[in-house]
Amino acid sequence: MGLFEKKRCRDFYIYxxxxxxxxxxxxxxxxxxKQPMRDVFKKFKLEDNTIDFLGHxxxxxxxxxxxxxxxxxxxxKIQLYVDSLGKYGDSPFLYPIxxxxxxxxxxxRLCAIHGGTYMLNTKVDEILLQSGKVVGIKSGEEEAKxxxxxxxxxxxxxxxxxxxxxxxxxxGKVIRAICILxxxxxxxxxxxxx
Amino acid sequence: MVSSAxxxxxxxxxxxxxxxxxxxxxxxxxxxxxxEALGGVxxxxxxxxxxxxxxxxxxxxxxxxxxxxxxxxHFELASEEVLELYQRITGETxxxxxxxxxxxxx
Numbered sequence: 001m002g003l004f005e006k007k008r009c010r011d012f013y014i015y016x017x018x019x020x021x022x023x024x025x026x027x028x029x030x031x032x033x034k035q036p037m038r039d040v041f042k043k044f045k046l047e048d049n050t051i052d053f054l055g056h057x058x059x060x061x062x063x064x065x066x067x068x069x070x071x072x073x074x075x076x077k078i079q080l081y082v083d084s085l086g087k088y089g090d091s092p093f094l095y096p097i098x099x100x101x102x103x104x105x106x107x108x109r110l111c112a113i114h115g116g117t118y119m120l121n122t123k124v125d126e127i128l129l130q131s132g133k134v135v136g137i138k139s140g141e142e143e144a145k146x147x148x149x150x151x152x153x154x155x156x157x158x159x160x161x162x163x164x165x166x167x168x169x170x171x172g173k174v175i176r177a178i179c180i181l182x183x184x185x186x187x188x189x190x191x192x193x194x
Numbered sequence: 195m196v197s198s199a200x201x202x203x204x205x206x207x208x209x210x211x212x213x214x215x216x217x218x219x220x221x222x223x224x225x226x227x228x229x230e231a232l233g234g235v236x237x238x239x240x241x242x243x244x245x246x247x248x249x250x251x252x253x254x255x256x257x258x259x260x261x262x263x264x265x266x267x268h269f270e271l272a273s274e275e276v277l278e279l280y281q282r283i284t285g286e287t288x289x290x291x292x293x294x295x296x297x298x299x300x
Contacts, residue, residue, distance in 0.1 A: 060270045089199065093268070099202045127257060134256040148256040150279065153246035156259055167259060168246040173216035174265045177225055179238040181208040185195055186233040192199035192208075 005047055012044040012054075016078045032071040040071045054078065091193040124151075127159045210235075213265040216242060251282060258283060 001009065020026045030040055041051050055061050059077040066074050084092040096102030108118040126138040127149055136145040153168040184190045195210040196202050203209050212228045214221075221242055229235060245262040252258035258279060264271055280288040 060266075060268055062266070062271070095196055095200050097201050099196075099200065129255065129257075132255055148252075148258060148283070150258040150260075150283070152260050153248070153262050156257070157246070164257075167249055167257065169249050170244050171247045171261075172245045173221070173242055174213060174245055174262075175216050175221040175225055175240060175242045176211065176213040176265070177229060177238050177240040179210045179212065179229060179232055179235040180203075181195075181210055181232060181234070182206060182236050183233065184197075184208055185210060185231070188195075191195075192197045193195060 001050065005050060008044050008046055009050055012041075012046060013078075013082060015040075015044070016075055017082050019075055019079065021072060021076070030071065032075060035071055036068045037071040037074040038067045040075070041067075089193070090191060093193060095193060124155050124158065125160075127151075127156065127164060129164075207236075211267055213267060215265050253282070 015028065018026055019032070021032070024031075028043075030043060032040070037055075041054075046054070051067075055064065055066060055074070058081045059066065059074050061074075061077075081092050084094055088094055111118050122139050124137050124139055127134065128136045128138055128143065134146065134149045136143055137149060138144075156164045156167050184192070195208055197208045198205045210232050212225045212232075214225050214228075216224065218224060222240060225240075229238065243262070245264065247261045248259035260272075260275055260279065263269075266272075277288055280286075
């Protein structure tokens with residue numbers, strides 16, 4: 001990023017930070033609830049490379065459709081990024097210490113406060129249906145009654161030897177690689193997370 | 195990428211995740227450029243999994259099924275799905291704004 005582009009990008013970040021979604025005066029002449037995000041980038045004369053970075057790495061969009069949708073959603077996401085920057089260490093990506101297991105752990109505590117029971121090491125062998133409606137689940141010899149079941153596709157596929165498999169359909173494949181490194185990723189300024 | 199700063203591995207080690215939607219018959223080849231950009235890895239493990247989507251919206255049988263996790267590492271679409279699911283089940287939008295109750299003391 002060149003020197004002038006840096007200045008324009010900085011102006012853009014400040015603009016995002018100062019936006020109050022209920023006060024049109026802070027939108028600086030753009031109707032953020034109607035005009036597309038493209039117009040905001042145009043206002044700051046940002047280069048395509050910078051826009052790619054802001055859209056995909058800051059606002060975390062998968063494609064470029066957001067450019068033609070009202071700017072407010074994208075601006076909220078960029079605000080979240082900027083607000084997260086100084087929260088913990090140098091990285092805006094907040095990640096639980098001791099790993100993602102921290103999320104279910106917090107959930108189980110909150111669940112207990114509200115009277116829920118969190119069961120570890122409990123397989124769901126079968127999702128029970130009666131005249132086309134869910135009535136509970138079966139684990140081993142035990143049954144739990146429930147008016148509804150909320151779950152991930154893997155539970156449906158396992159249930160009763162796959163007899164509920166028609167409730168889900170395969171839509172693609174994903175590859176994931178977990179890599180162990182003995183050095184930070186090159187060109188990330190020795191960052192401990194990114 | 196995460197590291198000992200998050201207490202997920204020993205000091206001096208770093209853990210990076212690479213993920214992508216599979217588009218060809220040789221998915222390992224598809225992520226190779228990303229792995230090369232990491233500048234040398236000690237060890238890496240790959241896994242290819244199938245993504246599933248529910249065929250119904252769950253309102254008929256009260257079996258609400260989510261989609262499988264997509265390749266994103268930041269769960270952006272997954273969290274949107276949770277909010278959408280909440281609305282589908284309860285008929286209301288989930289309001290996560292925290293407002294102190296009137297009788298609450300500080």
